[in-house]
Amino acid sequence: MNHKNLILVIVFVLLNACKTEAQKEESFKIQKTDAEWKAELTDLQYYVLRKQGTERAFSSPLDKNYSPGTYVCAACSTPLFKSEHKFNSGSGWPSFDREIEGNVAFSVDYNIGVARTEEHCATCGGHLGHVFNDGPRKTTGKRHCINGAALKFIPKK
Ligand code: FE
Numbered sequence: 001m002n003h004k005n006l007i008l009v010i011v012f013v014l015l016n017a018c019k020t021e022a023q024k025e026e027s028f029k030i031q032k033t034d035a036e037w038k039a040e041l042t043d044l045q046y047y048v049l050r051k052q053g054t055e056r057a058f059s060s061p062l063d064k065n066y067s068p069g070t071y072v073c074a075a076c077s078t079p080l081f082k083s084e085h086k087f088n089s090g091s092g093w094p095s096f097d098r099e100i101e102g103n104v105a106f107s108v109d110y111n112i113g114v115a116r117t118e119e120h121c122a123t124c125g126g127h128l129g130h131v132f133n134d135g136p137r138k139t140t141g142k143r144h145c146i147n148g149a150a151l152k153f154i155p156k157k
Contacts, residue, residue, distance in 0.1 A: 026105065026125065028121075028122075028123060028124055028125040029123050029124070030075075030076050030123050030124040030125075031124075031125075032124075034050065037049070037050050037075070038050075040075075041074070041075060042149075044149045045074050045075065045149050045150070047149075048126075048127060048147045048149045048150050049074065049075050049121075049124075049126035049127055049128075049149075049150050050126065050127070051127075052109070052111065052118070052127045053127075053147075054129075054147060055093075055147045055148060055149045056092075057091065057092025057093060058092035059092075059148075060093070060094060060147070060148020060149060061148065062094045062148035062151055062153055063092060063093060063094050063148055064088075065086075065094075065153060066083065066086065067083065067153075067155055067156075068083045068084075068155070068156040069083050069153055069154050069155040069156045070082055070083070070153075070154045070156070071083070071086075071094070071096075071146075071151040071152070071153055071154075072151065072152050072153075072154055073121040073123065073124060073126055073128075073150065073151070073152070074126070074149065074150050074151055074152045075121065075124050075126045075150075076121060076123050076124040076126070077152070078103050078121055078122070078123040078124070079100050079103060079154075080099060080100055080103055080104055080121065080128065080151065081094075081096045081099055081100060081144070081146065081151070082096075082100065083156070085097050085098050087135075087136055089135075089143055089145070091143075091145060093129065093145045093146060093147065093148065094146045094147075094148050094151065095135070095143050095144060095145055095146070096143075096144040096146065097135050097136050097139045097140045097141075097142055097143070097144070098139075098140050098142065098144070099119070099144055102122065103121070103122050103123070104119050104120070104121065104122055104128065105119070105120055105121075105122040105125075106118065106119050106120075106131070107119075107120070109130075116130045116132075117130055117131040117132075118130055119131055119144065119146075121150075126150060127147075127150065128144075128146050128147060128150045128151075129144065129145045129146040129147050129150070130144075130145050131143065131144050131145070132145060
């Protein structure tokens with residue numbers, strides 16, 4: 001084997017090692033088949049939550065919602081974010097400076113070629129959005145950029 005082929009083999013082995021690592025499935029309390037999710041979610045909810053899609057900026061009615069209440073998972077109703085942690089990031093997506101700890105889980109995705117911190121519902125695994133480090137400096141410095149389609153708003157009584 002010449003050097004070029006050896007390098008190709010090494011690259012191939014490394015790529016597959018990464019793949020296995022990234023594709024290790026977390027096990028979620030709520031597990032449904034793809035067909036079940038498709039049947040019970042709207043097309044947009046399914047695209048975002050199950051296909052890691054992103055809704056159009058400024059398209060969610062929740063983007064400009066600042067009423068007191070709780071944002072729960074649109075798929076399984078797990079409480080994910082609180083209104084007191086919501087802020088106007090100007091991005092066009094509902095933004096929070098923190099999650100409800102323990103109810104949201106994180107992974108790394110490379111979907112746009114760079115590493116981003118992906119976040120998903122810890123109960124059903126539904127994709128929510130991404131976390132960035134350009135949030136409010138006075139609080140956490142984090143910006144949880146969340147698809148409104150992945151959330152349901154429960155107003156405070
Ligand atoms: Fe969920």
